[in-house]
Amino acid sequence: MEKGNPAGRRGRVAIANALYWILFLAFLLSFISSRNALSMALVSDRIVDAAGMTIALASYSIVQLPPTGKFTYGFHRLESIFSVLLIMTFILLLLYTAIISIPEIYSSRIHSPLYTVYSSALSLLLLPIIALLLHGDENLTTKTMGIHTLQDIFTTALALVGSLILILYPSGFVLFMFVIVIIVVSIIMNWGLITGNIRLLMEGTDINTVEIESSLKQRFPMVHHLHIWDVCRHYRMATVHVYAANNSSLLELEPVRREIDDYLKEYGVNHLTLQFEPSPELKH
Ligand SMILES: [Zn+2]
Ligand SMILES: [Zn+2]
Ligand SMILES: [Zn+2]
CATH class of the missing domain: 1.20.1510 (Alpha-lytic protease prodomain-like)
Known part of the structure; x- marks a missing residue:
């Protein structure tokens, strides 16, 4: 940016x-x-x-x-x-x-x-x-x-x-x-x-979101539903869902969150909202 x-x-x-x-x-x-x-x-x-x-x-x-x-x-x-x-x-x-x-x-x-x-x-x-x-x-x-x-x-x-x-x-x-x-x-x-x-x-972006999501999935298969969009030339937003074990604690999830955040930063994302979800069986 x-x-x-x-x-x-x-x-x-x-x-x-x-x-x-x-x-x-x-x-x-x-x-x-x-x-x-x-x-x-x-x-x-x-x-x-x-x-x-x-x-x-x-x-x-x-x-x-x-x-x-x-x-x-x-x-x-x-x-x-x-x-x-x-x-x-x-x-x-x-x-x-x-x-x-x-x-x-x-x-x-x-x-x-x-x-x-x-x-x-x-x-x-x-x-x-x-x-x-x-x-x-x-x-x-x-x-x-x-x-x-x-x-x-x-x-x-x-x-x-x-x-x-x-x-x-x-x-x-x-x-x-x-x-x-x-x-x-x-x-x-x-x-x-x-x-x-x-x-x-159009809430679009000029980077390849499909490619980013699939390479994120290789590292974290529980990643899904990624959105990336640019508000302007300064703000690139992203939202992503991540399945987590039902009994996981915030401290256990923090390294996952940070790694996804760091990875997306390489693509200019500077405002990430990440949502952890109970388990793959509860798909929406
Ligand atoms: Zn959506
Ligand atoms: Zn701006
Ligand atoms: Zn989800």
Whole structure:
């Protein structure tokens, strides 16, 4: 599970985040001025970058909030709720982008890609700075963001090449093809964000619980009914049932409990609830 992040690094991430919002605004303005679908495709991608990073930054503070009587894990999962809202926004924007690019195929005059050239050029200037700001960050989210920034350079370069080609050879079909390619690439690039957050809200985990249960069973055949799920990037929960001899004492069971706990810790489980049960005959 993930480690904390010192305040100095957080400052650099905040600057990177501000730059991402500038890029989002640049493409939004470019779209508003030109109605060019290429700009809109980049608006969709940049909002995930900018808002996703803001959510990550806000989560530094959110995880500091103490648990309450009603929210005993604290408010860590707010990050996932916001992320899912962001994913839905992203998908709606991509749909909108695809829809507005279709009429371009049949229109005699396509929307000017000139502003897309400007905003892409600005993007290509700022993205390497963002990548440098995020480089070598220990934090899980910003580390993946650093790699993500390199991928953003790729989509932006695609938009720049596309808009330059369109200035030379205005073609609705070429515009449509570039838009579709950028949409597909940006879905692939954000796939981890989409599946990761859905898995979290599905009470899932990215480790192989079947494998863990069967290797636990080899050591302790009385182990059964294992659940593992992630509350957030910090809390990995597990519950497990263990049959015990009817007359066993707590002291006798303690080494079993500790060994199972230690074993699950190797897989990042940091909150185990273990239940001992009388005997295999009393199955439920
Ligand atoms: Zn169950
Ligand atoms: Zn957390
Ligand atoms: Zn049981």
